[in-house]
Amino acid sequence: MDFSTILKTVGILAAVSAGLSVIISIAESVLNNYGECELDVNNGKRLLKVKGGSSLLSLLASEKIFIPSACGGKATCGLCKVAVLDGGGPLLLTEEPYISQEERAQHMRLSCQVKVKGNMKLLIPEDLFNIREFVCELVEMEDMTYDIKRLRMKLPPGQTIEFKAGQFVQFYSKPYGKVKEEAFRAYSISSKASEKDHIELLIRLVPNGIVTNYVHTALNVGDAVKMSGPYGDFYLRGNCEELIMIAGGSGLAPIRSLVYDVIEKGLPHRMRFFFGANTLRDLYYMDEFRQIEKDYPQFTFIPCLAFPKPEDNWDGVSGFVTVALQEQVDSAQGKEAYLCGSPGMLDACIKILHDKGFDDQAIFFDKF
């Protein structure tokens, strides 16, 4: 093979790929240029001017409206739903599995799949406008048990957080030790919803957990911590007379916030709180819940120890929380159930609730 053949080969190939590249670039700039588009959010409450051609999710994020998304726009988590009243085009095959018939009637779409090609009319839950990022100062840190810490954080001066009792925040860890990257995990807020300038979280040490190890080993009082929120649909509905609350371990956090919410708002609901733990050393906030029980007859506290030790001198319920639930809850009549804990515990409890006649509309849970 002589040099000129190589030259010819390279030349032709380069020319063809250059030609194709030019054609694609031109096609992209002509075909994918949708100019400036106007997004009308919630019937004219907000008008956003954006450059079309990208996904609705990313364009809203660039306008500081954070739609929850766990998969990063791959249409696999189904979280980024918003109602597109006009300008969204037909429902895509990628969206179909995530949008129920009911949601179709409400024009719900996955915002990561909808491309902005013109003016659109959107309905976005007002709650999502509340989602913000906070850099707080850690003002208190206390061991509640041998593996659960209570963190109390103060929001920057002048800033407040509006959340419904039961919701959670994303808590960011900084690089520490061998961990070179920032990470975030979701934690339920355990403090009162009425206290808008502080946030309290209960964080249990998870073996090899990046963020929980950061909290338990690297974090100090006085440090700045980043959070975003509030998120989640675990909050009080209250279309009932009695609330059955069930938690295990750090699942106590959102329940504590819910109990205070009902009491502070003077709501009439009776509350029974089943709190499951293994041994006495896993129980915490005992005095506080006993005191609430004394002050407010509407509230009953039922701690359950699965494996009480002889030296614990335990005179409460012995056995899993499911046993107490089975014995003490007679029917589903006039009740709603709120559960937070490990998947194993929750599944077992939900099964019992179903057997008792609770339907899914009356069971609210937060699994971790």
Next chain:
Amino acid sequence: MAPNISPLIIFIASIFTSNMILNNFLGMCSYLSVSTEYKTATGLGMAVTLVLVLTTAINWLVYTFIIVPPELYYLQYIIFIMVIAALVQILEMGMDRYMPDLHAKLGIFLPLITVNCAILGVTLFMVIRHYNFIQSVLFSLGSGLGWWLAINMLAAIREKLASAKLPPGVKGPALSFIITGIMAMAFIGFSGIFTIQ
């Protein structure tokens, strides 16, 4: 070789006697994976047909005017593949803009077509068999329709079978292969009409 075959015969033969799937077993991956639902299979069949006709026509021009004159036959694969990829990309953007309804139906299948072996197969057959432009276009149209026919048949059968009681061992891909084999045997019945290879 037979450059004198009537384009019409090539067209009919490429649907029935030289079917891309049932005779050549090309384009099997998307044929097997996107044939669970009749509706989506129709969408993919349509897209494959469209891309086949366009890429074959353009590749014929590229082959005749760019590859043949400098006698760079060994560059044909890489150039054909680049042309196919570029065309699918542009087609997707164009469809998104001007035919959003059709794009919504095909959207996720279009990129898959880039690596569908039936597309490259048709282009290479056209080169090997020395087809002229009209022959190539009708050959690609027939091949596309034949591919579409095959995937629609399989999808229709699989939709029926979804509610049938089947022995557990044959469920899923195994049964798809068996069905495809039986359909291929049935298509041998067409081979008496005429053949193009």
